[in-house]
Amino acid sequence: MPSHVSTLPDGKTPRTVTLTRESDSVEIYVFGATVTSWKVAGQEMLFVSPKAVLDGSKAIRGGIPVVFPIFGTDPVIKLPQHGVARTSVWKFGGVTSETSSAVTGVFQLSSESIDPALAAIWPHKFKLTYSVTLGKDSLQTKLDVENVDTAEWSFEALLHNYIAVDDPSRIKIYGLKDASFFDKSHAIPPSQHDYIELNHEIDRVHTVADRSVPIVVETMRSPKGVVRVEREGRGFDSLVLWNPWATKSENIVDLGRDAWSHFICVEPGAVDKSKVTVKPRETWTAKQTIRAA
C-alpha cells in the first residue's frame, strides 16, 4: 500500500496521511498540510519539536509548515504570523500518481474553508494545491496558488523546512554566496567563504538570482549527512535561513530547552521583494525537491 490515512477518534475525519515506498516514508498532517516526518531508509531527515502541538490548536513546530499568504507579520494585512495555510485543515485529495520510483499525495485548501474571521481580513478567493511526492532519497513538494477571484491579488508563500542537524555550529550551508540578503536578527556578518557557518542566531531573507544553484547543507549527521534543497519553476526567488539559537528559543514555548540545537530552517519562498501577483484564473506554481545523500 503506497498510502495510509489515520483518523481522529470518530474514525472518519483524516488526521495524517503516510506515503511509503520501499523503506522510505513521509507523513503529512491534514492540519496545515504540514509534513511532519520524512524518513530515508529509516532515518528521520526533518526536525519536529518534542513540544510541538499536534491537536490543531496551533501551527506545528517543525517539519514543513506551509506559509501563505503573508510571511512574518504585515502592518497592513493583520493576519496571524505566516498567514492562514499552516493553521487550516486541508482536504486530502488522494494518491494521484504511483510509479515504481515515486508516489504522490495531493492536498487542497480553498478560501471557503479557512476560518471566516481570517477570510474577512484577507478576502481574496484562492485555491491551493499542495502535492507531496516521495521518491528515492527525495521529497518533492509543489505548491499551486490559483486565483479564482474576479480581481488580481498579491501574496507571499514559503515552505518552512526544518532540516534535522546534530549541532548547528558544525554545519555548513552552500549555495548562497552570491545572494543578497537582509538580516532580521543582525546577528552574524556576511561569510568570507563560499559557505555559511553559524555560531549565533540567524534570521536572514536571501534573494537568490540563480535558482539552478541548490542550497546544500552539510548536516554532519550519519549516514545521510548532506541535504540538498533544489528549487524549480519560476516561483521561489527567496531563501530564508532561521535558527533562534539558545537565547531567542527561550521565548518559543513549543520548542523546548535545547531543541534549537537540532535543526536549521532552510526555507524556499516568494517573500518580501519576490512577492507574487496573480491575475484572475491564473495559477502560480513553485516546487522544491529535498534530496538526502
Ligand SMILES: O=P(O)(O)OC[C@H]1O[C@@H](O)[C@H](O)[C@@H](O)[C@@H]1O
Ligand atoms: O514562530 P514562527 O511563527 O513559526 O516563526 C518562526 C520564524 O520563521 C522564520 O521564517 C522567520 O524568518 C522568523 O522571523 C520566525 O521567527
